[in-house]
Amino acid sequence: MLPEWSILLVSALYVGLLFGIAYFADKLGDRGRSLVNNPYVYTLSIAVYCTAWTFYGSVGLATQSGMAFLTIYLGPTLMAALWWLVLRKIVRISKLYRITSIADFIASRYGKSMALGGLAAVIAVIGITPYIALQLQAVSSSFDVLLYFPDVEAMETPRGVWDDKALYVAVLLAAFAILFGTRHIDATERLEGMVVAVAFESVVKLVAFLSAGIFVTFWLFNGFSDLFARAASHEAIQSLGLLHEIPGGYGAWLTLTILSAFAIIFLPRQWQVTVVENVNEDHIRTASWLFPLYLLAINLFVLPIALAGMTAFGPEMSPDNYVLALPLAEGHGALGLLIYIGGFSAATGMVIVATIALAIMVSNDLVVPILLRKQALSPSVDLSRLIVNIRRLLICCILLLGYLYYLLIADAYALVSIGLISFVAVAQFAPPILAGMFWKGASRAGALAGLSAGFLFWLYTLLLPSLAETGILGQGFIAHGPGGIEWLRPYGLFGITGMDPITHAFFWTMLVNAGLLWGISMFSRRGDMERIQAALFVDVFLRSERDARFWQGTATVGDLQELLGRFIGNEQASRIIYEHAETRGDRLADTEQARPELVHHVERVLAGSIGSASARVMVSSIVKGEALSFEGVMEILDATSRTIEYSRRLEQKSKELEQATQELRAANERLKELDHLKDEFVSMVSHELRTPLTSIRAFGEILLNNPEMDTAQRQQFLDVVVRESERLTRLINQVLDLSKIESGSAEWQLADVDMDRIGREAVEATRQIFSEGKTELRIEGGAGDATVKGDPDRLMQLAINLLSNAAKFSDPDHGRVRLRVDDGPGDTVQLAVTDNGPGIGESDRQRIFEKFHQVSDLQAGKPKGSGLGLAICRLIAEAHWGTIWVESEPGEGSTFICRLPRAGGEHCDLTAHVDFSGWR
Amino acid sequence: MSQEILIVDDEANIVLSLEFLMKQAGFQVRTAEDGEQALEAMEDHPPDLVLLDVMMPRKNGYEVCEEIRRRPEWAGLPVVMLTAKGRDVEREKGLALGADDYITKPFSTQEVVDKVKEILRDRQGGG
Amino acid sequence: MNSLAERLIALAAAGVVLFNYPILSAFAVDGTIAGAPVLYLYLFTAWAALILLVALALRRNGRGGRGG
Numbered sequence A: 001m002l003p004e005w006s007i008l009l010v011s012a013l014y015v016g017l018l019f020g021i022a023y024f025a026d027k028l029g030d031r032g033r034s035l036v037n038n039p040y041v042y043t044l045s046i047a048v049y050c051t052a053w054t055f056y057g058s059v060g061l062a063t064q065s066g067m068a069f070l071t072i073y074l075g076p077t078l079m080a081a082l083w084w085l086v087l088r089k090i091v092r093i094s095k096l097y098r099i100t101s102i103a104d105f106i107a108s109r110y111g112k113s114m115a116l117g118g119l120a121a122v123i124a125v126i127g128i129t130p131y132i133a134l135q136l137q138a139v140s141s142s143f144d145v146l147l148y149f150p151d152v153e154a155m156e157t158p159r160g161v162w163d164d165k166a167l168y169v170a171v172l173l174a175a176f177a178i179l180f181g182t183r184h185i186d187a188t189e190r191l192e193g194m195v196v197a198v199a200f201e202s203v204v205k206l207v208a209f210l211s212a213g214i215f216v217t218f219w220l221f222n223g224f225s226d227l228f229a230r231a232a233s234h235e236a237i238q239s240l241g242l243l244h245e246i247p248g249g250y251g252a253w254l255t256l257t258i259l260s261a262f263a264i265i266f267l268p269r270q271w272q273v274t275v276v277e278n279v280n281e282d283h284i285r286t287a288s289w290l291f292p293l294y295l296l297a298i299n300l301f302v303l304p305i306a307l308a309g310m311t312a313f314g315p316e317m318s319p320d321n322y323v324l325a326l327p328l329a330e331g332h333g334a335l336g337l338l339i340y341i342g343g344f345s346a347a348t349g350m351v352i353v354a355t356i357a358l359a360i361m362v363s364n365d366l367v368v369p370i371l372l373r374k375q376a377l378s379p380s381v382d383l384s385r386l387i388v389n390i391r392r393l394l395i396c397c398i399l400l401l402g403y404l405y406y407l408l409i410a411d412a413y414a415l416v417s418i419g420l421i422s423f424v425a426v427a428q429f430a431p432p433i434l435a436g437m438f439w440k441g442a443s444r445a446g447a448l449a450g451l452s453a454g455f456l457f458w459l460y461t462l463l464l465p466s467l468a469e470t471g472i473l474g475q476g477f478i479a480h481g482p483g484g485i486e487w488l489r490p491y492g493l494f495g496i497t498g499m500d501p502i503t504h505a506f507f508w509t510m511l512v513n514a515g516l517l518w519g520i521s522m523f524s525r526r527g528d529m530e531r532i533q534a535a536l537f538v539d540v541f542l543r544s545e546r547d548a549r550f551w552q553g554t555a556t557v558g559d560l561q562e563l564l565g566r567f568i569g570n571e572q573a574s575r576i577i578y579e580h581a582e583t584r585g586d587r588l589a590d591t592e593q594a595r596p597e598l599v600h601h602v603e604r605v606l607a608g609s610i611g612s613a614s615a616r617v618m619v620s621s622i623v624k625g626e627a628l629s630f631e632g633v634m635e636i637l638d639a640t641s642r643t644i645e646y647s648r649r650l651e652q653k654s655k656e657l658e659q660a661t662q663e664l665r666a667a668n669e670r671l672k673e674l675d676h677l678k679d680e681f682v683s684m685v686s687h688e689l690r691t692p693l694t695s696i697r698a699f700g701e702i703l704l705n706n707p708e709m710d711t712a713q714r715q716q717f718l719d720v721v722v723r724e725s726e727r728l729t730r731l732i733n734q735v736l737d738l739s740k741i742e743s744g745s746a747e748w749q750l751a752d753v754d755m756d757r758i759g760r761e762a763v764e765a766t767r768q769i770f771s772e773g774k775t776e777l778r779i780e781g782g783a784g785d786a787t788v789k790g791d792p793d794r795l796m797q798l799a800i801n802l803l804s805n806a807a808k809f810s811d812p813d814h815g816r817v818r819l820r821v822d823d824g825p826g827d828t829v830q831l832a833v834t835d836n837g838p839g840i841g842e843s844d845r846q847r848i849f850e851k852f853h854q855v856s857d858l859q860a861g862k863p864k865g866s867g868l869g870l871a872i873c874r875l876i877a878e879a880h881w882g883t884i885w886v887e888s889e890p891g892e893g894s895t896f897i898c899r900l901p902r903a904g905g906e907h908c909d910l911t912a913h914v915d916f917s918g919w920r
Numbered sequence B: 001m002s003q004e005i006l007i008v009d010d011e012a013n014i015v016l017s018l019e020f021l022m023k024q025a026g027f028q029v030r031t032a033e034d035g036e037q038a039l040e041a042m043e044d045h046p047p048d049l050v051l052l053d054v055m056m057p058r059k060n061g062y063e064v065c066e067e068i069r070r071r072p073e074w075a076g077l078p079v080v081m082l083t084a085k086g087r088d089v090e091r092e093k094g095l096a097l098g099a100d101d102y103i104t105k106p107f108s109t110q111e112v113v114d115k116v117k118e119i120l121r122d123r124q125g126g127g
Numbered sequence C: 001m002n003s004l005a006e007r008l009i010a011l012a013a014a015g016v017v018l019f020n021y022p023i024l025s026a027f028a029v030d031g032t033i034a035g036a037p038v039l040y041l042y043l044f045t046a047w048a049a050l051i052l053l054v055a056l057a058l059r060r061n062g063r064g065g066r067g068g
Helices: A004-030 A039-049 A052-081 A087-096 A102-109 A114-148 A152-156 A165-181 A192-220 A223-232 A235-240 A250-266 A268-276 A283-299 A302-312 A319-329 A333-373 A383-409 A415-427 A430-438 A444-469 A476-480 A501-523 A528-538 A557-568 A570-584 A596-610 A612-622 A630-705 A711-743 A755-772 A792-809 A842-847 A869-879 B012-024 B035-044 B061-070 B088-096 B109-126 C002-018 C023-027 C038-060
Strands: A751-754 A776-781 A787-790 A816-824 A828-834 A883-888 A894-901 B004-008 B028-032 B049-053 B079-083 B101-104
Touching: A004 A114, A004 A165, A004 A192, A004 A333, A039 A192, A039 A268, A039 A283, A039 A333, A052 A114, A052 A192, A052 A250, A052 A283, A052 A302, A052 A319, A052 A333, A052 C002, A052 C038, A087 A102, A087 A268, A087 A283, A087 A430, A102 A114, A102 A333, A102 A430, A102 A444, A102 A528, A102 A612, A114 A165, A114 A319, A114 A333, A114 A383, A114 A415, A114 A444, A114 A612, A165 A192, A165 A333, A165 A383, A192 A223, A192 A283, A192 A302, A192 A319, A192 A333, A223 A235, A223 A302, A235 A302, A250 A268, A250 A415, A250 A430, A250 A501, A250 C023, A268 A333, A283 C038, A302 A319, A319 A333, A333 A383, A333 A596, A333 A612, A383 A444, A383 A557, A383 A596, A415 A444, A415 A501, A430 A444, A430 A501, A430 A528, A444 A501, A557 A570, A557 A596, A557 A612, A570 A596, A596 A612, A630 A711, A630 B012, A630 B109, A711 A869, A711 B012, A751 A755, A751 A792, A755 A776, A755 A792, A755 A816, A755 A828, A787 A792, A787 A894, A792 A816, A792 A828, A792 A869, A792 A894, A842 A883, A869 A883, A869 A894, B004 B012, B004 B035, B012 B028, B012 B049, B012 B109, B028 B035, B035 B049, B035 B061, B049 B061, B049 B109, B061 B079, B061 B088, B079 B088, B079 B109, B088 B101, B101 B109, C002 C023, C002 C038, C023 C038
Parallel strands: A776 A816, B004 B028, B004 B049, B049 B079, B079 B101
Antiparallel strands: A751 A787, A816 A828, A828 A894, A883 A894
């Protein structure tokens, strides 16, 4: 449909643009104006996770198992939430010890083990090859769709090697990887051009996929609801339950989530962009949420596109091609081209980063160690050039391997199935790395056994069957096991069936991998180097760069410089050694003994170029004398970590001190306040005692000095003296009561108390006060059970206080007081005392229960309250888990209501829950 | 014409006793039971001396004393404060506000009468 | 610092619970809300909420949380 030359031209232009961007970014970086020191570029480069699998394959998967395609992105989202804890530690370790790859990380952690590094590199290459093949296949088939649509048959026809676009793509990518991936021999130096190009590709694929999604949803259909409504009536969609079921089952769902959570860290390309290319640990903060957001955006339209494709095309169209085919079917060639470029960018980004990461890994952890061991390197060889060339060769080999695998399995598999095989392979790195970071006890023997066994199980349960299904191996061994041994069937190992192949393989590989790692670590003896490395890795946040000084050795500065020079060039080597001496303030002559710090520094620099295991071998070859013993190193390490720990504790202490000071200050404030309140209380009591005393004394003296006073007046004055004396007595009693209750020294009884009876008895006891005046006292209510838990004497005091209060303030001439006991809301009993006095203004209703608060507008001539009666009522009510308040309108009388919980509720100790000390 | 004393206190019994004492000492007496009433009573014509309680509803003794000292027409009007708050701080506060003397409750009847007489005599003697 | 770690672990755990059986099965039902299938809507909404919370957790501690 589109002419072939135009597709080729656009592809070529795009690749040209990519080269340009990478070149430009490298130049900027060289001039110190780095583009990669930016959390957004970092995040976009992590989006290299979204490959052709995402771009084409997710749609394919969605047509079979509905929303299950999302697990591949939910897993990374969950892991991203933990990045600040896990990834940051990996980054810190890798930077500190110049670790350049997953293989190097594992090798270094387990005592700089060459065997482990080599094994990990092999697993990575074999594991990722299918994944690279997947990308090539996707590019090739998207090209064909673009070219031949709508001739489905032509699309699916295999072509000869020279006619296959995948080959040319592979060659172009190899060129890119070589140009921008092998600029430096030191693999810890950042590949800025590559990172920026990949970040750019992430933008392109997102824009392209969103365009496709918006086109399908809003152009072909009238938005989401229209699309979903029409899909819901489609037969295949209905029968598969794509809209509302999890066709693969929840087990597979969980497996895929975990697998992809591991993949986001342990895929070599992810490791490359998240760990090796990390400029600043703080960028992880942004990436932890922004990257999942990117995933969310790119997945929004996957299901709509899948559904639209199913309604538009028959079974002869591969669902992986829907994204491209939908706009083409509507005649939108330009949009098709944009989408093709998006898929192309998704595929190329992955291939570029993966090949570079693998090439560095294989060169540092497999090839160089072998060369060094074979002593194949004569001193005259320029090692730095050699290593760079090895990496270039490796890039070509890895791409070739991917291409061969692609030829082998071409079109036999859906994209996603191929990708998942790789996911299970890299998941093998999870146990040794995660255990190695958080558990010092993980040993080399355990890691080696676990990793080997996991890898073998992976080969047997996934890779071999995938090859068998292409027809290279006999199909029979899948169905019946090798030689007809049923329990060795690769998809039903040991007779366990019922899982899909991926879940099955994941289960077995993880079981043997983690199981052996744990089991053997428990029982193996660890060497000094292993223990040192374990301590360095697990406690990385306690260490500084200067820590790891293993060398007691006697190497001369000249030797070290020469060694370094062989790998990274003489000029560079002398610069590094000079700079190191500079920062330490040392002046180094060639013949002088190098300090242990310098030896260690050289080893670290070498590790960046040739891997940690090889670096160690090289350095030990020129250092005469032993490396420090384990004890020696641990002593140094402990000393530093103790210092760090100490300063940390100091910091902690000073924080605690600060807090204690704060608390003290607050307590002091509180004390001052209490003191003030106490002062106030004493002053109030004094005032209240002095007032009646004043009248008593004054009239006493008047009577004494005026013996001839007339009888009526004498009578009046004596009456005052008596009444004021009573008032004084009452006041003293109440102050004593109050202080007893407040101090908790009042002896409380806890009994079942019938409030009805209390009410009646209180009325009897106060009858005299009422009969003196003209106040009528009535008692109401009294039906039903009114039992509460409490102290009968105190409750009686409460009722009497309320009644006498009412007696004082009810209408002087036509006073009416009414006591009523009835049910309150919930499980409570209420005692209410109503008077027809002047009522209480709103501002006084709260404060009336405070000590010595007296309502301001009292009628003159009436005896006043002591100001304590209601305060005591409140204390008693609260001590009985109850509340007391007053309802009143000025001029309408007032009702004092005490509400207490009914007996049988969950009460506890009487005094314990009322904090009297704070009540003032 | 005998001199007039204004007695201000919210405790009726204390007013009663002071009233008796002052009358017995030959003064005319007016009474008020809170600060506002006291000020109203003085608007009409000022008394010769005010016996002023501190703790009262609606305008306490301090406020009344301040008000008296602010008004020029009442300058020189003697104020004797009566209070049941016995602390030195309060005494000083009263004196600082311009009270002429400060009597703590419960008081000796003799002392009150003597003090009132003494202040009024000084006033007359002084001008 | 520790509380940040605890918060992040709690969020990841919440994610595991939200995106798996049995809670997931409660949303794997026939029907639509505002035209979108319940399952589709649930997954994307919960996902977005989780992302937001992680962003908030890492933002709030914004400065000075480094090195340890």
